[in-house]
Amino acid sequence: MDLRVLFRPHRWKYVRKMDHPFGCVFCAAAENELSIDTLAIYKSKHTVILLNKYPYNSGHLLVVPKRHTGDYLGLSNEELLDLHGNVQRGIKALKDVYQPHGFNLGANLEKAAGAGLPDHLHFHIVPRYKGDLNFFPLIAETKVIPEAMDQCYAKLADYFRKLT
Numbered sequence: 001m002d003l004r005v006l007f008r009p010h011r012w013k014y015v016r017k018m019d020h021p022f023g024c025v026f027c028a029a030a031e032n033e034l035s036i037d038t039l040a041i042y043k044s045k046h047t048v049i050l051l052n053k054y055p056y057n058s059g060h061l062l063v064v065p066k067r068h069t070g071d072y073l074g075l076s077n078e079e080l081l082d083l084h085g086n087v088q089r090g091i092k093a094l095k096d097v098y099q100p101h102g103f104n105l106g107a108n109l110e111k112a113a114g115a116g117l118p119d120h121l122h123f124h125i126v127p128r129y130k131g132d133l134n135f136f137p138l139i140a141e142t143k144v145i146p147e148a149m150d151q152c153y154a155k156l157a158d159y160f161r162k163l164t
């Protein structure tokens with residue numbers, strides 16, 4: 001099923017920049033400076049936190065190992081600990097910045113499970129609010145995001161800058 005997101009037109013320029021016909025968008029986020037171009041907002045030794053290009057809600061984060069791998073079981077203990085430490089960090093950031101009522105947290109491993117980019121692991125953190133639709137993007141064909149991506153990026157990037 002296609003997840004179509006209704007972006008406001010002024011946001012389109014940011015979205016276009018994320019289209020990398022060659023190469024992996026998560027590797028690009030890992031290898032480059034933090035920037036709205038890659039939507040990367042925080043990096044640690046082995047992990048990058050970025051905004052999802054196709055957010056379900058404002059603040060929909062992806063937590064990604066820097067290494068290009070789709071093999072969750074192949075992560076080293078150090079990578080695993082760093083990755084999940086950043087999942088926790090992402091949840092804390094969203095709690096502080098957006099005060100959501102809950103979260104969906106998860107990953108789709110392999111194409112059969114619905115992974116859009118199965119070759120590079122990514123954990124979703126989706127802030128949820130009372131009155132949201134009942135379940136995750138899987139059932140939402142179309143969703144209007146109330147906040148522009150650039151505003152969301154600015155808020156969260158600012159939050160993470162203060163952490164370091």
Ligand SMILES: [Zn+2]
Nearest residue numbers: 024027068120
């Ligand atoms: Zn990659």
